[in-house]
Amino acid sequence: MKNTICPKCNSEEIKKGVMAASVGQVHMYPEKNLSQKPSPISAEYCGNCGYIMSLYVETPKNLG
Numbered sequence: 001m002k003n004t005i006c007p008k009c010n011s012e013e014i015k016k017g018v019m020a021a022s023v024g025q026v027h028m029y030p031e032k033n034l035s036q037k038p039s040p041i042s043a044e045y046c047g048n049c050g051y052i053m054s055l056y057v058e059t060p061k062n063l064g
């Protein structure tokens with residue numbers, strides 16, 4: 001288990017979230033194939049100060 005610490009406030013309270021619009025979740029699409037199945041975008045953020053540690057595509061293999 002990795003021990004992630006917030007670089008801003010040194011809190012260990014790192015949480016996982018998802019990028020969401022008012023309706024549904026924000027997805028990543030391949031630039032040249034918008035009809036392809038997209039992948040959700042997720043994030044890790046600090047539960048103490050709100051600093052976003054990372055953004056990543058949940059299933060990059062979907063994007064081919």
Ligand SMILES: [Zn+2]
Nearest residue numbers: 006009046049
């Ligand atoms: Zn923090």
